[in-house]
Amino acid sequence: MGNTEDRFINIEIKLAYAEDMVDALNQRIHEQQLQIDKLEQLCASLAQHVRNLAQNNGGSALPHERPPHY
Secondary structure: OHHHHHHHHHHHHHHHHHHHHHHHHHHHHHHHHHHHHHHHHHHHHHHHHHHHHHHHOOOOOOOOOOOOOO
16 A cells, blocks of 8 residues: 555655646746737837838938948
């Protein structure tokens, strides 16, 4: 009977470690999603800024853009 009890204890220990790992992975995924959301907002903001610059220059090339013959 001790062998069966030892097996159950080992399974419970492994399950506890697995639950901790899942919790840690979920936390990391949540953190990464927050970072992705911020980066998407920044990208949209930068794209809008570039569009505004292009419109303010009358649709001409951006100020630091090389001419096409380079």
